[in-house]
Amino acid sequence: MQSIKDRxxxxxxxxxxxxxxxxxxxxxxxxxxxxxxxxDAGIESKDIQAAWFGxxxxxxxxxxAQAIKTEYIPITRIENACATASDALxxxxxxxxxxxxxxxxxxxxxxxxxxxxxxxxGGGAPPSSQVTPxxxxxxxxxxxxxxxxxRYGLSFQEGKRLLAMIDVKNHHNGSLNPKAHFQREITxxxxxxxxxxxxxxxxxxxxxxSDGSAAAVVARAxxxxxxxxxxxxxKGFGLAVGGQQGQLRDYYDxxxxxxxxxxxxxxxxxxxxxxxxxxxxxxxxHDCFSITELIIYEDMGWSATGKAKDDIxxxxxxxxxxxxxxxxxxxxxxxxxxxxxxxxxxxxVYKQLQGKAGxxxxxxxxIGVTHNLGGRPxxxxxxxxxxxxxx
Amino acid sequence: MAGIVSYGxxxxxxxxxxxxxxxxxPIERPVANFDxxxxxxxxxxGMDCISGFERDAVDALLFATTTPPYTEKQGAATVAAAxxxxxxxxxxxxxxxxxxGTLALRSALDAxxxxxxxxxxxxxxxxxxxxxxxxxxxxxxxxxxxxxxGDNGVIAKVIDSYSVSEQITDFWRxxxxxxxxxxxxxxxxxxxxxxxxxxxxxxxxxxxxLKPQDITKAAFYGPNPRRHGExxxxxxxxxxxxxxxxxxxxxxTGAAYALMLLVAALQEAKPGNKILLASYGDGADxxxxxxxxxxxxxxxxxxxxTHLESKRTLPDFGTCLRWRDARKRTEGPPPSVSxxxxxxxxxxxxxxxxxxxxxxxxxxxxxxxxxCHTKDSWESVRLSDKKSKIFTFSLDYVxxxxxxxxxxxxxxxxxxxxxxxxxxxxxxxxxxCEAPAEMSFRKLRSAGGVHNYFxxxxxxxx
Numbered sequence: 001m002q003s004i005k006d007r008x009x010x011x012x013x014x015x016x017x018x019x020x021x022x023x024x025x026x027x028x029x030x031x032x033x034x035x036x037x038x039x040d041a042g043i044e045s046k047d048i049q050a051a052w053f054g055x056x057x058x059x060x061x062x063x064x065a066q067a068i069k070t071e072y073i074p075i076t077r078i079e080n081a082c083a084t085a086s087d088a089l090x091x092x093x094x095x096x097x098x099x100x101x102x103x104x105x106x107x108x109x110x111x112x113x114x115x116x117x118x119x120x121x122g123g124g125a126p127p128s129s130q131v132t133p134x135x136x137x138x139x140x141x142x143x144x145x146x147x148x149x150x151r152y153g154l155s156f157q158e159g160k161r162l163l164a165m166i167d168v169k170n171h172h173n174g175s176l177n178p179k180a181h182f183q184r185e186i187t188x189x190x191x192x193x194x195x196x197x198x199x200x201x202x203x204x205x206x207x208x209x210s211d212g213s214a215a216a217v218v219a220r221a222x223x224x225x226x227x228x229x230x231x232x233x234x235k236g237f238g239l240a241v242g243g244q245q246g247q248l249r250d251y252y253d254x255x256x257x258x259x260x261x262x263x264x265x266x267x268x269x270x271x272x273x274x275x276x277x278x279x280x281x282x283x284x285x286h287d288c289f290s291i292t293e294l295i296i297y298e299d300m301g302w303s304a305t306g307k308a309k310d311d312i313x314x315x316x317x318x319x320x321x322x323x324x325x326x327x328x329x330x331x332x333x334x335x336x337x338x339x340x341x342x343x344x345x346x347x348x349v350y351k352q353l354q355g356k357a358g359x360x361x362x363x364x365x366x367i368g369v370t371h372n373l374g375g376r377p378x379x380x381x382x383x384x385x386x387x388x389x390x391x
Numbered sequence: 392m393a394g395i396v397s398y399g400x401x402x403x404x405x406x407x408x409x410x411x412x413x414x415x416x417p418i419e420r421p422v423a424n425f426d427x428x429x430x431x432x433x434x435x436x437g438m439d440c441i442s443g444f445e446r447d448a449v450d451a452l453l454f455a456t457t458t459p460p461y462t463e464k465q466g467a468a469t470v471a472a473a474x475x476x477x478x479x480x481x482x483x484x485x486x487x488x489x490x491x492g493t494l495a496l497r498s499a500l501d502a503x504x505x506x507x508x509x510x511x512x513x514x515x516x517x518x519x520x521x522x523x524x525x526x527x528x529x530x531x532x533x534x535x536x537x538x539x540x541g542d543n544g545v546i547a548k549v550i551d552s553y554s555v556s557e558q559i560t561d562f563w564r565x566x567x568x569x570x571x572x573x574x575x576x577x578x579x580x581x582x583x584x585x586x587x588x589x590x591x592x593x594x595x596x597x598x599x600x601l602k603p604q605d606i607t608k609a610a611f612y613g614p615n616p617r618r619h620g621e622x623x624x625x626x627x628x629x630x631x632x633x634x635x636x637x638x639x640x641x642x643x644t645g646a647a648y649a650l651m652l653l654v655a656a657l658q659e660a661k662p663g664n665k666i667l668l669a670s671y672g673d674g675a676d677x678x679x680x681x682x683x684x685x686x687x688x689x690x691x692x693x694x695x696x697t698h699l700e701s702k703r704t705l706p707d708f709g710t711c712l713r714w715r716d717a718r719k720r721t722e723g724p725p726p727s728v729s730x731x732x733x734x735x736x737x738x739x740x741x742x743x744x745x746x747x748x749x750x751x752x753x754x755x756x757x758x759x760x761x762x763c764h765t766k767d768s769w770e771s772v773r774l775s776d777k778k779s780k781i782f783t784f785s786l787d788y789v790x791x792x793x794x795x796x797x798x799x800x801x802x803x804x805x806x807x808x809x810x811x812x813x814x815x816x817x818x819x820x821x822x823x824c825e826a827p828a829e830m831s832f833r834k835l836r837s838a839g840g841v842h843n844y845f846x847x848x849x850x851x852x853x
Contacts, residue, residue: 127730129731129734133797135785135811139790142799143801197788248754248809
């Protein structure tokens with residue numbers, strides 16, 4: 001086994017406007033993100049040697065080929081629930097690091113708004129006995145929230161307030177981002193008093209459902225400077241896939257996610273990061289629900305176990321804090337077009353490392369982390385990537 | 392001599408009562424939840440009955456009801472699987488008559504006498520409906536009883552019985568009818584109940600050369616409080632000899648009624664007591680039982696008493712109507728019958744697997760152990776009768792469920808094992824981390840003509 005560190009670079013990225021894109025089809029979203037990436041990298045679609053396509057709705061690599069008019073190149077379609085885009089990016093980077101390709105494209109897209117429902121329902125399933133209880137995502141993550149509150153002695157009010165602080169932070173960041181679906185601030189009261197979705201999670205504790213696409217042009221690190229000066233380098237990847245351990249093991253505690261812990265360990269090791277809290281400058285994480293982000297703080301080694309509360313209250317994860325998390329507004333403000341989210345996270349890290357994040361710019365932005373999580377407490381797929389500026 | 396070896400019962404948790412807005416009658420009437428039916432209630436009574444006894448020793452399971460969920464598909468097979476009895480047993484339904492409970496009892500005793508079975512479980516359950524607030528509605532209740540019959544360790548010997556058959560259309564339902572049909576009161580009672588049931592009782596007493604005074608307690612069917620009282624006088628019984636018919640508390644539970652009153656009687660009986668059991672419907676059955684010293688050795692069970700005490704009043708009648716509606720509703724495509732059959736051990740019997748190497752209990756069953764990774768080295772373990780705690784939960788306010796919010800619980804079983812189950816029969820304060828729970832067999836939904844059953848968690852009834 002070898003580390004991916006400093007072997008691949010991103011030389012161009014694109015990101016569509018996320019939101020209710022009623023008049024935009026999946027094709028159009030892919031053209032939007034991929035052509036921004038081509039322009040950013042100074043290339044054309046015919047320069048791409050292979051592509052990886054992240055989509056949970058569409059099968060085969062053909063929809064991407066059709067949208068951007070590639071001519072018979074290898075395209076692999078990847079699906080790994082909410083970690084789809086991270087997984088697609090990792091595979092692309094592995095192929096380039098292996099020396100099989102020099103220049104590849106990764107693109108993710110999802111058209112969730114055509115489904116006619118305002119929240120993720122959990123999707124269609126193969127024929128079954130139908131006895132498994134229907135537990136949509138808010139109810140799944142509420143299982144973690146209730147146990148977390150119980151374990152650490154948080155009253156309902158105390159817990160709601162902590163979660164609300166995360167919602168308020170992300171909305172503030174999103175209000176500074178023209179590509180976000182939601183660009184308005186909210187107050188703690190609005191978050192705390194919002195209609196209950198799955199106790200204790202209210203409307204504002206849940207990310208929305210949106211359309212969107214994002215894309216990255218990946219090149220061999222030693223070729224990267226021929227495309228641009230300010231490329232970013234991949235420092236490490238982690239992908240951890242659970243197998244329902246949380247349900248099968250009656251000793252799983254529901255207050256941490258082993259998949260995050262394992263994927264983080266892989267990525268940090270490849271990147272040579274020993275003290276994540278000090279060495280990571282910014283992070284884009286999977287805030288499908290506020291409780292998810294809270295638990296991520298601990299699982300990523302940024303807050304001590306059971307102590308996320310202290311860091312949330314001190315503002316450690318805000319734009320002005322020691323480790324800004326979700327500076328672009330997160331899933332909270334971008335919604336969650338499943339196949340695109342992981343790449344949208346990398347887009348923000350890319351812009352921050354290049355100093356192009358405008359009003360959201362973080363002063364010290366040398367090492368950025370993305371964290372992408374699909375599944376449910378007890379069984380997840382977690383994809384983590386770490387990026388740094390060229391030396 | 393053969394007789395009763397054990398007993399059990401089930402009464403749904405919820406009641407219509409004085410405080411039920413839109414109903415408000417000054418009595419209590421148990422109503423089955425939206426996810427209960429005659430099969431689920433029979434399972435609950437059967438679980439109560441078999442508690443403390445060897446399941447593998449049961450050679451037959453009989454299911455008696457006038458409200459079977461299927462017209463063509465045996466209920467007893469499902470009840471037997473959920474109670475987790477052996478496969479190579481006789482399962483049979485007795486339906487269509489209010490006497491079904493005591494008729495099944497006759498079959499059970501005959502099988503034991505003939506030597507074709509050593510132990511037989513009889514379950515009886517009913518979920519009958521009448522027009523809301525009508526006289527019948529006030530007298531009815533939903534419930535179930537279960538008896539284990541055998542010839543070893545008998546707590547109440549069945550001395551003898553006497554049956555009369557009568558072709559009369561006094562209370563009936565035709566296919567497709569929701570509510571009971573009946574004829575003029577005076578005809579129905581004077582030529583039906585009040586004439587026929589005494590025939591069976593006097594026939595029995597004469598046969599045994601006994602007088603009414605010889606009876607310690609009489610547990611017998613009655614359509615309503617007034618007629619039940621009239622019958623007691625007609626049979627020459629004094630008030631203290633009459634087993635409380637529980638009108639206004641439990642009510643007439645149809646095919647289960649007489650057996651439930653018998654269970655109530657057994658819960659207070661002393662050795663030597665002579666108990667008269669009588670039931671009515673298309674004729675009448677009368678049985679004489681004598682309680683033995685074994686009754687004092689019987690391990691505790693819930694029976695009728697515990698379920699009477701563990702209750703909640705529904706705040707509004709609309710909820711009850713929504714439940715009745717939901718029970719009849721059919722939605723969406725059927726489950727994959729082949730998948731459901733393949734998973735029948737884990738679904739009907741709630742079997743998990745216990746690793747022989749490290750002892751981890753896993754649910755659903757797994758070939759490979761999640762902890763030590765040993766492959767194909769496990770034994771089945773039943774989780775349906777285990778006490779448990781809620782490890783964590785969620786309350787889903789958006790789910791299209793009948794019981795909003797839908798309570799989802801991660802259940803940790805005492806002794807090991809964990810599962811994710813919906814929680815029913817619950818008030819919100821009872822759904823919290825570390826709260827106690829137990830399992831209950833319920834109907835999830837009907838879809839494509841298939842009634843889909845599975846276990847849910849409930850707050851413990853005791």
